[in-house]
Amino acid sequence: MSNFDVFFDYIQKLSGIMLSEDDKRVFTAHLKPKKLRKRQYFLQEGDVCKYTGFIVKGSARTFRVDEKGHEHILKLSLEDWWLADFESYYHLTPSRYNIEALEDLELLQITNAQVEEFLSPIPAFVAMQEVIKQNYAIANQNRLQAAISxxxxxxxxxxxxxxxxxxxxxxxxxxxxxxxxxxxxxxxxxxxxxxx
Amino acid sequence: MSNFDVFFDYIQKLSGIMLSEDDKRVFTAHLKPKKLRKRQYFLQEGDVCKYTGFIVKGSARTFRVDEKGHEHILKLSLEDWWLADFESYYHLTPSRYNIEALEDLELLQITNAQVEEFLSPIPAFVAMQEVIKQNYAIANQNRLQAAISxxxxxxxxxxxxxxxxxxxxxxxxxxxxxxxxxxxxxxxxxxxxxxx
DNA sequence: AGCATTTTCTGATACAGGTCAAGTCCCAGC
DNA sequence: GCTGGGACTTGACCTGTATCAGAAAATGCT
Missing domain, CATH: 1.10.10 (Arc Repressor Mutant, subunit A)
Incomplete structure (x- = not known):
């Protein structure tokens, strides 16, 4: 199964909407396959996070380095998740985080501008985004609750x-x-x- | 300024889209004004959070009670925020949280079913929801980061x-x-x- | 105003979790 | 097959924050 087929499966399952052949062609045209070797960085502190990357294979960590030089991992990511610092991605502000591959990574990546222009007309994509944001907000709320109590x-x-x-x-x-x-x-x- | 005018202002500012008179009529028809006195509960642990409430005036806290009977506040809410346990609201599962008015509250409340049916066709509302979910996810991420590091x-x-x-x-x-x-x-x- | 209740502060003590140092195990690279 | 470095563990000690108890201050109620 190709990387795109993994993605098509994922989006159809999450959105509950089947993709047409036309839809698939749009994704194939705009999602850029990208490989990162273990220890390579997807994002470095201070840079704007221009891309989100769908993880087809591999894993990564999102972490911050404090004043004393200690690292703090905010997020661990595996297959079927989107890799990005969403604050930086949506607001186009410099990120406080680093995102590093922990295993060799295969991604499908895209910019927010491309999403707006090409992917937003696809209902399955819009529905998927909804679900992801919801789940992400809820997961963070639960972790926050755990962290304080x-x-x-x-x-x-x-x-x-x-x-x-x-x-x-x-x-x-x-x-x-x-x-x-x-x-x-x-x-x-x-x-x-x-x-x- | 009436409670609805406060809300219209808010949604236009947040979405960047002006509301037509028709849009406003839809909101007026489906958002139900509701008052809660200080110490009254908007949501009790174990219940499903059927409504989201837009806070026109007042404040509230969202908290959990642990096995030892200690309370832990997850969220403090003021004017211009939406009151709900979003996990319970979207998934229709019993909530683990209580939401209590800390000052007398004036809300405009609505069910998710009504949102889907009546408000989703209004572009400004959809855009507002987007922004809210994004901001909420980002705010939680920042608090999480603070809590662990x-x-x-x-x-x-x-x-x-x-x-x-x-x-x-x-x-x-x-x-x-x-x-x-x-x-x-x-x-x-x-x-x-x-x-x- | 006067009383009761809640909120905030202070001090003494206890404990969870951090820090530092050292040791073992295991795997990757030569 | 050796070896060097990372991963994980263990022990001793230290520190930040919780807990408990009580006093003081603020607030609400009749």
Missing amino acids: YTAEERYDDLVTNYPQFLQRFPLNMIASYLGLSPETLSRIRKNALKS | YTAEERYDDLVTNYPQFLQRFPLNMIASYLGLSPETLSRIRKNALKS
């Missing part, structure tokens, strides 16, 4: 329940940063979890 | 900078809960801030 252990349990794939695909120090913990604390939580 | 003091400074109105309108124990802090810690942070 759960203990470190509860947050980890949550991750195990809701995103078990993360443990397969990402090293523990990345998971720790994603949860807002030091790697040492996560290591201890996991040791305790084994006992019970 | 900032100290208590940095989070408070952030609030002072970005939402100074909150300090005028909400008591400090609510602000503390919103920041994920105990009231005592917030009190100490404020005391320290005075010195420097």
Whole structure:
């Protein structure tokens, strides 16, 4: 199955709308396949995030570097997600984040201008965007709630329940940063979890 | 200025699209004015959030009660915001949150079904929804980032900078809960801030 | 005005999680 | 097959924030 077929499947499933051959041709014409090797950057701090990229294969992390030089991972992304700093993408402001490939990445990427011009007439695409924004807002709300009111252990349990794939695909120090913990604390939580 | 005029102003400003007299009639017909006294609930845990309410006047808090009976405020809302648990509203699932009026509230409320049927044909409304979802997702992302990587003091400074109105309108124990802090810690942070 | 309630502040103490340092394991590259 | 570096763990210690208790100040109610 080609990269575009993966995408067509995804959008049809998410929007509940089938794509015509014409629709598919529009996508094929404007979504630009792009490969990134592990450790390459999709976005660097200070740059404007001009593209969103649909992840066909691979994984990435979105992180910020604080004044003390410590990295904080805001987002971990896998197949079937869109890669971007949406604040920078929609507002065209310089991003505070870096987005780095953690495994070799295959993307289909596009600019917001192209989306407006070519993709917005496609109902399935508009519906997909709706669903994505909704889900993203809800997911962030849930993580926020966890961050302000759960203990470190509860947050980890949550991750195990809701995103078990993360443990397969990402090293523990990345998971720790994603949860807002030091790697040492996560290591201890996991040791305790084994006992019970 | 009537409650509807406040709303018309808001939607025209946010969407960048003027409303026709016909559009206005549609809103007037379907947005239901509703008043809540201080301490009344807009939504209770376990119920489905059937309505979104546009806040014309007043304020509210969205909070969760944990197993130990402690309250955690996820959201503080003022004029010109929409009141709802969007997860429950869009998915029609029972909410984990309570929404309570902190001051007497004047709302214009509507169900999702009515939105789909009557408001979705109005371009300004669709554009407004877009902007709101985007802003909400971005705001949550920023708060999330602050929660996992900032100290208590940095989070408070952030609030002072970005939402100074909150300090005028909400008591400090609510602000503390919103920041994920105990009231005592917030009190100490404020005391320290005075010195420097 | 006077009383009750809520909000805010202060001090003492406890604990979750961070930091630093060292050690083990494991895999990638020569 | 060796080796160097990253990933993960463990232990000792430290710090920020929570918790508990009580006092003071502000607010609301009759």
